[in-house]
Amino acid sequence: MTWIVFDYGEVIAQRPSARAFARLAEVAGAPAAEFEDGYWRFRDKFDRGMAALDYWQAVGGQAGFEVGPAQADALTAADVELWNTLDPRSVALVTELAASGRQLALLSNAPIAHGTAFRAREWAGSFRHFVISGELGLAKPDPAIWEALVDRLGSPAGEVLFLDDREVNVTAAQEFGIRAFLWTGPDDARRHIAEFDREFFPATGY
Template sequence: MPEPWGTQVTNWIVFDYGEVLSLRTAAVPKLAAAMGVSPETFEPVYWSVRDPYDRGCPDLEYWTSIGDQVGAKVDDALSAELTALDVAGWGQLAPGSLDLLQSLSDAGASLALLSNAPSAFGVWVREQEWAKLFKHTLFSGDVKVAKPDAEIFQLLLDKLGAAPEECLFFDDRQVNIDGARAVGIRAHLWDGAEAARAALA
């Protein structure tokens, strides 16, 4: 049933995952060590080639692209190890996130998750108990398109069966907020669980 979250009727509350519901990855030192390089060498490359990974490139291709730049050879076994470390590194929920999701769900809100993340991470999320609080999840790696592109927001709306104005979206990146607003979705820049509660009051 629609609920009057804020000043407009909202049928869906949609959350980003990384650095919204979760803490920033803690895996960089372990990933760098697995590749045999320093975190200072590894981390800039990890981020610089991340977008194609979020858009569906295979795990091995992503890790090989990093290895090529840092001077490390990546085979199937190392790729699998790196993928597991990477997924685990993004696995810690931020303080207050679970309480926020649970309270919204208990109040009857329909929740969805929209994340720029590789398919391997989507598999892990769907196995978590807290993922049951979401009626729908959508990961960029599965659909090979990512925020802030209009296409992924349209895929979300199609999945939810919702009009843009019926959705309220939280993300930590202004470019993604702008992308959501460009297709008519109401969007708030994430500033923590308590600020989200205030926005939903």
């Protein structure tokens, strides 16, 4: 059984705009530039399971504002929504693939709260598995995350196609044996999927 695995941020969801980051900084009551610097400085730890309060306090320490539990909850909820602007072309591709019976999974470097939110979204029904870095305590491009992925799918690495917007993740997946490609948009993804299918499926289709 073959699998098609999608990244989330900047693949299914669009990258938040500078204005969106500024609105999140307003929730914190912090200067936008300092807030965004702290947001990214500690993001890898958040993506690997760092507690939300610890993360936002680290961001606050960088940007010069204090964070308590209630504000951390508010910032986490706002951050989930920050990454909830979907690319309709990507969603259309996912929906099309699911409707045709393809086995789809999501592999995302994302905090625990984001993984919970993903599963409640309307588009989530297209995916059979969600592999979320924050839930595992490890993240792309760690070698262990590819092992976790194929274990979850129950499939050999060579029967998995993975689409991600970061070259470092694509390279790491390829080194593990996964058929990985850099995401440049749905049209290019369709080409990679068609090439992948020709190896595993007869001309009559999957």
